[in-house]
Amino acid sequence: MVGFIRKGVREMMIARPDEAKEFVIYKHPDETVPFGSQLTVDSDEVAVFFRDGRVHGLVQPGRYPLTSYNIPFLSNLVDSFTGGNLFKAEVYFVLTREYPNLKFGGKIGAVEDPKSGVPVQTMVHGTFSIKVFDAAKLIIGLAGMAKNDNEGFISWFREQTLKVIRDRIAELLVKKHWPILDVTSGAYTEEIEQDVVIGVTPHMQDYGVKVMKLGNFVITMDDEDRENLKKLYTDAAYIRMAGGIGQFQQFAGGKALMGAGEGMAKGGGGEGGGAVLGGAGLGVGFGLAQMFGQQLQQQQAGGGVPPAGQGTAQPAGYPQPSIPNPPSPAAGIALIVCPACHKEVPPGKFCAECGAPLEPRKKFCPKCGVEVKFDAKFCPECGQKLI
Template identity: 35%
Template sequence: MGIMDFVKNGVQELMIARPDDKKNLLVYKHPDPTIPHFSQLTVDADESAVFFRDGSLVGTLRTAGAGQRHTLSAQNIPFLSNLVDNFTGGNIFTTDLFFVTMRPIYNVPFGDALGMMEDPALGEMVTPRVFGRMAFQVEDPEKLILRYLGIRATTEAEQADWVKRTLIASVKTVVGTYGDQNGVSLLQMMGMTQQLKEEFVKGAPELNDIGIKILEIADFNLNLNEEEYARLQEAQAEIGAAKRAARVANIGIA
């Protein structure tokens, strides 16, 4: 039975919920953009239901309580009045409905090259790599969907890859900023995993921009290939030699 059959037959209830086999998705989009008035919406305690129309945010619902459902009526939920389709006599809401997982997601592996970047202290161009595991949680489901609309990752693997790629961009930003602010090189940061993990938890800009917060980073490893590692060691040795020479000249030792 289709949506128009519900309207024609005067049926006022339709059960809407995320299917059990989609519970593992970070974002699940309800497949039908037309929802009858008085439909019963189930929002689990660990998710949000985010309503969009024409690419714009309309409103968000959290759980109605254990074993409870939301009755989708503009009288009960005022923002739904912005979704009324007048061409159906006002009996239908037209919306893109997204279910967003809000519970913490643990033990997500990541690893990739950060791309070419300048060592903050030594000035050499290198391509560091990072590996580890992360735990994260959606803090802002509306912001997440606004960014999600641009990528449309529909499978669990695609969504995980999106988050991981965004994390890698955040790691590059945090590593560069930390090095600049503290005057330390990548060689030094390779031994500062605890400090860097704390910086990621404190704020990972690109992830924050899509509404996600890092809860924990584990087994973090920042490294370089052998050639780049040797090049940074050489640059560090040259800077050390120059500093020693400057100190000698400053105290007038021939």
């Protein structure tokens, strides 16, 4: 008997419980409500009565006995099977104040770095501040997607924002030519935030929601990708400074030999001299490896060796190597077209004109981000169709 009374009391009080005070949407669990029940609507919300695919009415903040005299539209919701003692409807409580710190985050996917042409896996995290300006629109829209509770709303909102963010960031990188390293360091955060809000707003307005602002907006990338990009940027800068691949190799070798000479002049047997020599060895090794590799490719392509006496000159006091200079284009080298500046240049790792990488670009699945073969038609990991 006591349990029945308690159940009756609970059914007579229609209100948002304390544990749901911070929900954007709270749905009352019982769709069958006795006439005469007490409805309590807090000052920062409205109550929405929904049935058969449409909103029958909204109730503003206050406390009301649920009768057709106080709330006329309830007469349209009477359950005739109960003799007119009950009405049937879904009752939603929707926050109308600004709702801050709605978190979102996820993978953006593979984005091509405009500066290097290398695809980079990126992620985004942040918070939105939103406000519901039309509760009826929101409930109708969410009901049509079968996402008519707070969890469904949050899930839908995050999906929409991530979809827009992916499109806007990819578009901005192409249009603005922003290097990924600068983007992930926060150099363009304010501009990206404004653009994302502009992009998200039309999608939200159709559902009665307004995006007020973004906060804690961060775009990140994998640490390994970050280090690879830094190295590419550094190498490209050296090449541009030296005036091309060949000049860069001579520049790197000369710098290394100068370091070795300084170390020996200061007493190469000491710890400092050893460090300088170690650096010199690495520098020379890098330069020579690049030079030998490129010359070998050129000899294989051209099928010949240039006349003796035309090798690369060394600093005074060092023996002149018998390494031949690479043949000129007229000697039969197969030139390639740089994908960045579109000029014909000798084959190598970097363009001799602009310093851009000449290696084949990697290809990634747009859905799961796994690296795939360049000519693959479907992703071997998730089955996504590839363009």
